[in-house]
Amino acid sequence: MAEQRDIKVGDILEMKKTHPCGGLEWEVLRVGMDFRLKCLGCGRMIMLSRGDVMKRMKKIVKSADA
DSSP states (O other), X not given: OOOOXXXXXXXXXXXXXXXXXXXXXXXXXXXXXXXXXXXXXXXXXXXXXXHHHHHHEEEEEEOSOX
């Protein structure tokens, strides 16, 4: 299960399930009560609640700090 971490704009997240395009990785575009994520496979942008992101996230692939 995903740990409670500080997710920042620019982080790349790996989700547990694939997007219909086949992509697993998402870029964080907005952080708050809701997250705006962009699929790195097809470019689709979605909004998810913080709880949904924490539940569906597998790990942070690349941090915006690094």
